[in-house]
Amino acid sequence: MSDSGSGGHAPNWYPDPMGRHEYRWFDGTTWTDQVSSHGKQSVDPVATQAKVPIRDVSPEKIAKDLAAAGVQAGQVQGGGHLMSEPILVVNQKAKLIELNNEYAISDQNGNQIGAVRQVGQSTAKKALRLMGSYDQFFTHKLQVLDHSHQVVLQLTRPAKFVKSKVIVQDAAGVEVGQIVQENAIGKIRFALVANDQKYGMINGENWRAWNWNIQDHNGEEVGRITKTFSGLTRAVFTQADNYVVQIHRPLEDPLRSLVVAAAMSVDTALKQDARGFN
DSSP, X not given: OOTTOOSSSOSEEEEOTTSSSSEEEEOSSSEEEEEXXXXXXXXXXXXXXXXXXXXXXXXXXXXXXXXXXXXXXXXXXXXXXXXXXXXXXXXXXXXXXXXXXXXXXXOTTSOEEEEEEEEOOOHHHHHHHHHSOOGGGSXXXXXXXXXXXXXXXXXEXXXXXXXXXXXXXXXXXXXXXXXXXXXXXXXXXXXXXXXXXXXXXXXXXXTTOOEEEEEETTSOXXXXXXXXXXOHHXXXXXXXXXXXXXXXXXXXXXXXXXXXXXXXXXXXXXXXXTXXXX
């Protein structure tokens, strides 16, 4: 559904196109001020402009990220959409204080083709995040947007105590599967699960969880996630994460959606683990 709220859709709860809440009520004609986050309904006026993270790094930085990951741009062509591109470059928005998790997603040619935004945070939650490192005790909800600002995936990381998991839903809120952390000691592993069936794995290749290989259920590598250096200027002010995602061959759902979701959420899943992407 477009941000303009054009007709053709039945009255229902849809992902909030304003980017502030999980869902907003569409009455069949226009968006309303009725919103819902974490299962609680409230009222929030419709904004004049949707909140969409815009990339704050240059095309030259994208090229350096690709080179650092050993990727030659143009070697493999994609379909132009977030869910069909073989190479994704993910850059976290640089902030002095991180109160919202926001990422820009670019293709191998330096074009921004998507974004990730955090939704459903209350003022109290933001205040607690400002006071200290309490992220692992909160539930985090993210929306993955394509180039036209349409929600393609919804991600929920419940409060973390020892191991994380991420619940992956499609734009309609139907569960696609889960990304489940299998261990807390050693090289971290995540299982890609749907309908109680394991479709693949994400395996950390070092104890700091900087680089990952992605495997299907047969143990064949189908992708990689490589962290790249954020650059000295950004590093002085923030611990913004940058990484390159390679998908070696076309994948069918639910594996494709789980792989894309994992690439967008593994940072959030491990953010409070001292060994993670920090």
